[in-house]
Amino acid sequence: MFAPWADPAARPLVRFDGVSKRFGTATAVERVSLDIFSGEFFALLGPSGCGKTTLLRLLAGLEMPDDGRILLDGAELTTVPPYRRPINLMFQSYALFPHLTVEGNVAFGLKQEALPKAEIASRVDEMLALVRLEGFAKRKPQHLSGGQRQRVALARSLIKRPRVLLLDEPLAALDKKLRSETQFELMQLQESLGLTFVIVTHDQQEAMTVAGRIAVMDHGRLVQVATPQEIYERPTSRWVADFIGEINLIEGSVTEVGRSGTVVASAAGRLRALSPADVTAGDVVWVALRPEKVRIALEPPPVEGENCVAGQVADIGYLGDLSIYKVRLDNGIIMKTAVANVTRLVERPINWDDRVWLTWSSEAAMVLTR
């Protein structure tokens, strides 16, 4: 399995070492240290204004860090001007040159290296074929559709075979259907070319789909860096759990820590979680539950006790593949549960104001301390 980040001997391709960037009094990036390895598809994920684009621009050399160093292959990159970095960026706005044709745009990077004309031409053709724009070489960017422009921008940033390709919200301007198609194309491209991709996105689904590893950012800091599964199933904080997907949070205090899990006393009763947590009795913690891991039933379970709460259906959202039930517990807490609609039943078995019981396994619950 490809997991160089788990190998202490692996040398990173890109290393951020305590990098900070301020704009006036606002801090965009604060003491970020991060390693990205060759061949990774890496995502920077966070809400808008979290500093992820600034981090990308620091790597491209379009911003200069106020503190810290950036290394490429162990060599100092911090003071190298952008036009000497073997790193290319695909801009969110695409930034296609309106006075050049598609061909001229794609060839622009190679022309800076003063390559022979014939080589430039053949590599441009090759690249246009790769992004399926063969017939559009002589068009101006303003006469292309959004999807075509996106592919020109991709071709232009790929043609120099950069050590790292940076993608700043590359799919944000596309409509939903095209976006999910393009996500898979990007993954295939990255794999077949064997390049290192760093993508910036605010769309958590996109990050989970394309990336091998995700760095979640908030207020200029890295909050968690891990694989998509890890981030979803083992978030390190309530903020991450809430930012990635839906989450139910129940506050309580630890009463028992043992081999059979952590027991938490809460307003919703005794809750048991098997996930390892660094807690001791008396700590205030939150038990976190993904909605799809919560079962809903009209009958009470045979053994009422741990990991079981009762309430009334307050709201139902029908999404087609899923139905979301919002249940108001007897103590006023709202919990969400997602149920896959596996049959084609049109009549709903559970309705508004029905008395329901929510249960979950102790493997499903997580204990968060922050």
Place this chain on the structure above:
Amino acid sequence: MSKLEAQRSWGERLILLVPYLWLAAFFLVPFLIVLKISLSHTAVAQPPYTPVFDVAAGWSGVIRALSTLSLENYALLGSDSLYLASYIKSLEIAAGSTLLLLLIGFPIAYGMARAPRRWQPVVFVLVVLPFWTSFLIRIYAWINILQRDGLLNQLLLALRIVDEPPAWLSTDTAVYLGIVYSYLPFMVLPIYATLEKMDETLLEAAADLGCPNWKAFWLVTLPLSRPGMVAGALLCFIPIVGEFVIPDLLGSSQTMMIGQTLWAEFFANRDWPVASAVAVVLLCLLVMPIVIYEQVQTRDLARGG
């Protein structure tokens, strides 16, 4: 900061320095010279003033020069009613024609902004086009029409509106006409720019809330086009005060506008110090509306306008 920025700043310095030095040499320094000469004595010589500063004399020369500075030219401006009358006449004509321009320019701008979308570029070009032709030619065209046996009087006589051809040239009416004609786009374009930007759904909202059209115009359109009107009024008022060609060709020679007075002092009387003093006072007069405009603008900006 970084090495990159340091490298660039050499080129940047050059970019800034070239226009900076040019303007300093040919715009700023000349005004300092005007100020200096306005404080010197008139002399019958070539050039017709006695220099106040003698750079070669060094610091002591400067001290001596400062002691000989005189305000006599300014005193003359105050004592001779000719100058005062000139200033007043200029302000009067500028204010009057700015008002006229507002009254005439607004309907035109409104008509342009309300014209169907596909006509707008055409109408826009049609309004602007005449003003690419020479200023002088446009004034000259009016002389053609306004002279005693010109087309206007021929028309008036033919329609029997008048029996005797009235004199149009060398009157204030002709000056107003020439100014309004020449400055119209400076009024129309700023107003058009604000009207064109205006969200039309605002008027629909007003109608939806029960406001009749004329009232919506009064309560919505007019207040929102105020920035354009203010900008247009200033763009017209300031240069009109110092206008020379129009009053010289179309106006009477009895009361001169200040631009004419300056011209006459300079070319006819060869009294350069007085001409300079006239210019300095005119400049001070014109700085006022600019300062007011700046304040209005910063206030509008602060309000997010």
Place this chain on the structure above:
Amino acid sequence: MRRASWFNIGSLALGLAFLYLPIVILVIYSFNASRLVTVWGGWSIRWYAELIDDRAMLESAWVTLRIAFLSASAATVLGTLAALALVRFGRFRGRVLFSGMIYAPLVMPEVITGLALLLLFVAIDIDRGFWTIAIAHTTLITCFVTVVVQSRLLTFDTTLEEAAMNLGCPPVKTFLTVTLPLIAPALVSGWMLAFTLSLDDLVVASFTTGPGATTLPIRIYSEVRLGVKPEINAVCTILIALVAIGIASASLLAKFHHGGRGAMAGLAGR
């Protein structure tokens, strides 16, 4: 929905008539066969023919064109540099003075500018004539170029420059291969505006002229003061025609390249 009410159409039509009628009359009368400018004597191109022999007038036209070409070109360079400094440099020492000097000539009465420049030329004791007018005009019209180029630079998408640098293009080359071609329409409109302004100027030229440098406006002005002459009608008509051809070709060119936006921006700059 836009409805063109009768009031709107009427005010627009009246306004346009007011703008065009004097010029149309001037053009028509330039083809008047009669020497008496107020009496229609039939169509003729007699005054144009006489112009060809008017050496002084041709001389003036030639001087004026040379001055306009020279000062418009110099002003385009200076104005573009100034616009770059104002838009791209943010705050720098002396910015207030700099922008003051840039914008002041826009509203400064020409008599003052002319007087000030003349006094400078006298103070440094250089011979007045062709070059002093060219310098004066450059100073006068630089601000107009700055305004036109500045408005283009303000809407310029700087990520294009970043993209070029990201693809390995150094800053100076980026300016030449990306920025300059994209702001070129604004430079062309700025140049045209500057050219016509120089062609047009009477007051500043009168102050700064010297022997042997009588520009066309100065000559026309001295003739006009003596009354209307059919030859002047012809000169004016030729100038109007030249400007019309210039504008038409420029806007066609702009339409061809950029959908007509450049020319519109240029026209609006006036």
